[in-house]
Amino acid sequence: MITLYVLDVPENEGLVRQAEAMAEVNVRTVGPYFELSTGTELTIDRRATGMRHAVWYSCVAGTGGGAIITQWDKDALRVEPQVSPERLGAGRHLPVAEPPAGTVTSLHRLTTADGASVDGVLRTVPGAETVVCLAHPRQDVTHHPLVSELLARGAAVWTQGTRSVNNDVALVHEQALLDLAAGLSFLRDRGFAHIVTLGHSGGGALYAYYHEQAGLVGDRRVATTPAGRPSGLVDATLPSADGAVFMAPHPGQGILLSRLIDPSIKDEQDPLSVDPELNPFASANGFAPPPESSHYPPEFVDRYRAAQLARVERLDIVARERVAEAAQARRGDSTADRRRAIAPRLMTIYRTDADLRCVDLSLDPNDRPYGSLFGRRPDLTNYGLVGFARQVTPEAWLSTWSALSSNAGFVRAAPGVTAPTLLVELSGDQACFPSDITEMSAALGARDLTITRVAGTHFGGPIAKGEPTGASLAAAEIGGWLAKRFPLA
Structure with a gap:
């Protein structure tokens, strides 16, 4: 599908009239634009429009604003779908499906044990007893592609940031664990019977570190950050989770770097x-x-x-x-x-x-x-x-980016992950490689350990154009794994 957004201005009236006359083109008004969409290459005769130039904003539908080629040649405007493979961050953001009907969404600001504020979004479906938590030490996962997939399979979904979301200049992983603890405490108070953590990419090592520390009594926890400051973990309440899912978990920020x-x-x-x-x-x-x-x-x-x-x-x-x-x-x-x-x-x-x-x-x-x-x-x-x-x-x-000083390495913390665990490898991952999966699999402490592999790239994109996304394939594996262990709506 090709979609071209043309500004609703007098200069573009001729272009829009020509598009409306073409049976293969659908034209509708979207805010200050006319949306022209077609399943094939879009070619409009320039001479028939009476135009010298057009004012447009273009994108390929479903790619979150990916670039396409748009140009006037001698006689026509031609638009062809082509996402530039060299575009910075290409494939990082995937289309997000709408949540299922009946989903209730609420926004929450929580206070951590050390007085910081973190924000989270709770989405529930009727009858959900199990909630899946998504978090990342640096990125906002509110619109993660797995959210709607998990809701459709009968789980509630909690997405939250840390105090360093979208700005990791001062990201200390020990503080991020306190942020996660605030989220799990909130979910326990809301009455969810089962909490399952889901760490994708850098969220994997973060949640592995959390599981490890939550499974230790206070004086056995990490007492100081790598910089020597009190971690706050010794006296904090760290609610345990009932399950752990890791999707394309890289080995930790420090080791990755x-x-x-x-x-x-x-x-x-x-x-x-x-x-x-x-x-x-x-x-x-x-x-x-x-x-x-x-x-x-x-x-x-x-x-x-x-x-x-x-x-x-x-x-x-x-x-x-x-x-x-x-x-x-x-x-x-x-x-x-x-x-x-x-x-x-x-x-x-x-x-x-x-x-x-x-x-x-x-x-x-x-x-x-x-x-x-x-x-x-x-x-x-x-x-x-x-x-x-x-x-x-x-x-x-020292806490996040040093492979030599950080405590937040996946393999280091993995023996402390003893809850039922699912590890999902993406076959075309550019950050979690086969050798990493082998090492992680051997290190995880769960007796109930499932390891699976699906086709996809690190952020959940497809291996090739036209193939299912890695996120959708992973969601099917996660949904099946959850259904065998936890009640779903």
């Missing part, structure tokens, strides 16, 4: 500095022009991985030095000391989209397309603004 971070940067203050011996985008090291798959020699891969961890270690040292400066200032009592104590000492982390596996598809192979989570040209996006951990506090670096 340790595979994405570019070790060839020579100067942390210069985003363009490059050590040619470690440059992942140099042909001398095995890189091929995209979209051809690169082929890195094993020796280079080993050196590269070691250098990635070495860069993380250097950044850890910087973070701990800045944490120590703040701690020393807090021990003073002057106004100047107080200013030094609260100064954020932000760290800027350049070039964090350089996982060799994103451009060498022979490494840890699966069905993934060429490219990273941020687009089909990591050789470009690696140098851009968008990426993981671009700017963080030292505390957030």
